[in-house]
Amino acid sequence: MTALTLPAxxxxxxxxxxxxxxxxxxxxxxxxxxxxAGVVAVLGAAGVYLYFAGEQLRHQGFISYGAGPxxxxxxxxxxVIPPLIGAFVGAPVLARELESGTFxxxxxxxFGRARWTVATLAxxxxxxxxxxxxxxxxxxxxxxxxxxxxxxxxxxxxxxxxLHEVTLAAxxxxxxxxxxxxxxxxxxxxxxxxATLVAWSGLAxxxxxxxxxxxxxxxxxxxxxxxxxxWIESQRWAxxxxxxxxxxxxxxxxxxxxxxxxxxxLGRAAAASGPxxxxxxxxxxxxxxxxxxxxxxxxxxxxxxxxxTYQPASRFWPFQWIEGxxxxxxxxxxxxxxxxxVHRRAA
Amino acid sequence: MNIIxxxxxxxxxxxxxxxxxxxxxxxxxxxxxxxGPNGAGKTTLLNLAxxxxxxxAGVVAVLGGTRPGSxxxxxxxxxxxxxxxxxANLSVADMLHLTRNLNRHFDQGYAKARLGELGIPLTRKAxxxxxxxxxxxxxxxxxxxxxxxxxLDEPMASLDPLARHDFMATVMTAMADxxxxxxxxxxxxxxxxxxxxxxVLLSGGSVxxxxxxxxxxxxxxxxxxxxxxAGRYAERLGVVHARRGGAQAHLLxxxxxxxxxxxxxxxxxxxxxxxxxxAYLREPGAASxxxxxxxxxxEVSR
Numbered sequence: 001m002t003a004l005t006l007p008a009x010x011x012x013x014x015x016x017x018x019x020x021x022x023x024x025x026x027x028x029x030x031x032x033x034x035x036x037a038g039v040v041a042v043l044g045a046a047g048v049y050l051y052f053a054g055e056q057l058r059h060q061g062f063i064s065y066g067a068g069p070x071x072x073x074x075x076x077x078x079x080v081i082p083p084l085i086g087a088f089v090g091a092p093v094l095a096r097e098l099e100s101g102t103f104x105x106x107x108x109x110x111f112g113r114a115r116w117t118v119a120t121l122a123x124x125x126x127x128x129x130x131x132x133x134x135x136x137x138x139x140x141x142x143x144x145x146x147x148x149x150x151x152x153x154x155x156x157x158x159x160x161x162x163l164h165e166v167t168l169a170a171x172x173x174x175x176x177x178x179x180x181x182x183x184x185x186x187x188x189x190x191x192x193x194x195a196t197l198v199a200w201s202g203l204a205x206x207x208x209x210x211x212x213x214x215x216x217x218x219x220x221x222x223x224x225x226x227x228x229x230x231w232i233e234s235q236r237w238a239x240x241x242x243x244x245x246x247x248x249x250x251x252x253x254x255x256x257x258x259x260x261x262x263x264x265x266l267g268r269a270a271a272a273s274g275p276x277x278x279x280x281x282x283x284x285x286x287x288x289x290x291x292x293x294x295x296x297x298x299x300x301x302x303x304x305x306x307x308x309t310y311q312p313a314s315r316f317w318p319f320q321w322i323e324g325x326x327x328x329x330x331x332x333x334x335x336x337x338x339x340x341x342v343h344r345r346a347a
Numbered sequence: 348m349n350i351i352x353x354x355x356x357x358x359x360x361x362x363x364x365x366x367x368x369x370x371x372x373x374x375x376x377x378x379x380x381x382x383g384p385n386g387a388g389k390t391t392l393l394n395l396a397x398x399x400x401x402x403x404a405g406v407v408a409v410l411g412g413t414r415p416g417s418x419x420x421x422x423x424x425x426x427x428x429x430x431x432x433x434x435a436n437l438s439v440a441d442m443l444h445l446t447r448n449l450n451r452h453f454d455q456g457y458a459k460a461r462l463g464e465l466g467i468p469l470t471r472k473a474x475x476x477x478x479x480x481x482x483x484x485x486x487x488x489x490x491x492x493x494x495x496x497x498x499l500d501e502p503m504a505s506l507d508p509l510a511r512h513d514f515m516a517t518v519m520t521a522m523a524d525x526x527x528x529x530x531x532x533x534x535x536x537x538x539x540x541x542x543x544x545x546x547v548l549l550s551g552g553s554v555x556x557x558x559x560x561x562x563x564x565x566x567x568x569x570x571x572x573x574x575x576x577a578g579r580y581a582e583r584l585g586v587v588h589a590r591r592g593g594a595q596a597h598l599l600x601x602x603x604x605x606x607x608x609x610x611x612x613x614x615x616x617x618x619x620x621x622x623x624x625x626a627y628l629r630e631p632g633a634a635s636x637x638x639x640x641x642x643x644x645x646e647v648s649r
């Protein structure tokens with residue numbers, strides 16, 4: 001039926017030169033451009049919003065720390081960036097090949113499947129990491145005035161710590177790597193996406209709740225008023241050397257109309273100076289000694305001391321790099337595992 | 348040179364052996380048919396040969412001693428998997444470009460000319476092609492790589508008779524013009540007689556029959572005679588399968604080239620490939636193998 005003939009066999013070298021890596025650039029872009037464009041569009045839009053929010057904050061001339069709750073809600077929204085990128089970009093990369101059967105085509109071409117996996121995962125990982133890092137940079141700039149010097153919210157607190165450029169990039173990279181591994185292990189797109197969300201969330205919660213506080217040995221102080229931005233790990237009250245509860249301390253303080261306000265801060269009912277958020281006031285209590293008694297002195301007088309362990313705000317950048325570092329190592333290990341699984345996968 | 352060679356090859360999934368104790372040598376320059384019932388291990392054998400899966404036991408070599416999945420093997424073998432998977436969201440032109448980028452050699456001119464001849468538009472999404480066109484696209488992509496060995500897994504399963512004919516015509520043309528060796532798996536027996544000149548019959552995960560079709564046909568006969576006497580000859584002759592219809596019995600016997608005289612009252616007929624295949628498929632206990640002497644061993648390079 002066909003008059004065409006195949007050309008003569010090309011001469012075969014003894015050991016073929018591998019197909020050059022750069023040949024994969026077009027393929028990876030062609031197959032994943034929608035996912036990459038989606039990430040850039042969503043992060044770009046959110047970044048523009050943050051830029052104008054930051055401009056507005058700077059133009060209004062003063063910082064309202066009362067914006068804390070608003071900040072937290074926005075921050076929680078941004079927390080979904082890494083897991084969504086992991087689920088929608090990372091998980092389908094290998095899972096879709098396996099689910100649709102196209103791996104039987106792609107993995108039997110001359111390029112070789114382990115190299116194909118490297119050439120697919122590496123540029124995508126780089127792209128989402130850079131995009132997330134750029135967004136984190138805008139976030140740091142935009143929210144900087146509200147985070148730095150905020151007496152209530154420590155820059156080390158879980159609400160915003162992982163949204164800065166280093167940590168957001170690292171958490172996004174690890175989400176992508178988790179997605180890639182989930183894809184090759186589970187082999188189906190939707191379950192792999194779901195597993196990515198669950199695994200990433202688990203890692204993030206464990207890190208925020210247990211790991212991050214151990215990056216450096218915490219400082220311990222018996223000073224009642226901790227430095228601004230300190231991230232408090234624990235506080236113990238003691239009266240004459242025996243531990244007492246917070247309510248006991250509050251009862252004592254009520255006599256002078258003061259209360260334990262934010263963790264690490266004593267407030268007084270007087271109209272004394274100090275940022276509003278630092279204060280606590282028990283409105284119902286009579287305040288005979290208001291304005292004349294220092295609550296800290298008062299407590300010491302009653303033999304009450306406080307031991308607080310905390311991470312100072314000055315450790316923000318070391319902690320950023322520590323977290324970014326181990327997440328980078330973990331991501332590289334996960335992606336190496338994905339390549340290895342592809343290499344020796346049993347069909 | 349043996350295009351595919353296996354020794355004691357086995358593949359186990361969980362507790363079931365998909366392929367077991369498989370020893371065979373398929374010489375090059377043939378269109379070899381892998382035949383067997385569903386679950387006989389055809390796809391498993393092809394996956395092992397192309398390096399998509401690793402053996403549980405034994406060894407397999409391709410292209411005369413090359414390890415499957417090695418750069419040499421990938422370079423010289425084109426594989427069209429069952430249902431001819433292509434990226435549904437890519438256009439035909441994109442599929443050509445992709446295949447060219449994934450291989451050291453790709454004859455874009457040949458591929459484009461062939462698709463044009465088949466009337467497959469380059470701008471159409473691969474997912475929008477008909478089953479036959481999709482199979483032809485996958486075959487074109489495979490042949491454009493100028494492979495030394497073409498592996499086809501159930502290429503005809505999802506095709507209508509016309510598409511089946513066109514598909515095999517393309518394969519035969521490539522075979523004749525370029526000397527590419529072909530190994531295809533199929534459970535469509537009717538088409539095989541026309542295309543296959545080497546037969547490997549798998550059953551229950553092991554090789555039951557292997558050999559050149561001409562040799563196999565020459566060494567088997569159908570004897571037709573009185574049913575009452577069938578039992579007597581079954582002892583003496585190598586009966587593969589006996590079929591009784593009324594007073595007549597049809598015995599498919601293996602003569603192995605010997606010129607035993609046909610018993611009086613019996614008639615001898617040549618056997619067709621389909622008859623022979625069906626007889627062996629019905630008798631999984633029977634075997635016709637070339638024996639280890641025929642299968643020249645080549646060293647498996649690691």
